Amino acid sequence: MHCLAAAIAIFLAASPAFARDYVPAYGPKQGIMGEGYKHSTEKDGTWRIVTEYHTRDPIIALNVALYRAAELAREQGKRYVQVLNGYGMSSHAVANGFVYAVGSDSPAAPTRCKAKRCYTADAAQVLDILSGPDGRTPGVPKPTYIDEKGRQVTIAGYGIGAIAWGRR
Secondary structure (H helix, E strand, O other), X not given: OHXXXXXXXXXXXXHHHHHHHOOOOOOEOOOOOOOEEEEEEOOOOOEEEEEEEOOOOHHHHHHHHHHHHHHHHHHOOOOEEEEEEEEEEEEOOEEEEEEEEEEEOXXXXXXXXXXXXXXXXXXXXXXXXXXXXXXXXXXXXXEEEEOOOOOXXXXXXXOOOEEEEEEO
């Protein structure tokens, strides 16, 4: 019994390290146990993007949802994406990301936030920041800069590419 408890403790302590190396499969979610994104259009024209990944890190799922929102904006010929709400959560080693967004031709702050704060981002910038170190890994943040102590800093999650913030 003590060996099992020790093994579980070691696994839980190592889990964040595994999450950092986790590369999400990008694409539409297939099947009940599949990974990926689903999106739909709400009555008000807002996109609802939901992602699911088998990891404990909800930021991974949120990053994929943000990438998909920027991709949808680009597909509609919009230069900007207004992120009206977004968050990630994790339970039982499954992470989900949720983003409500809409494409825009204007860099102005959104006026119809679904959260306390929402923002407008340059879609190309979001796609670039979340395309991985190699530029071909959707949903994975690129290293952003090196800090004063020589550590690599990566920006991820809600607020990626924000150029104008709005309030509800």
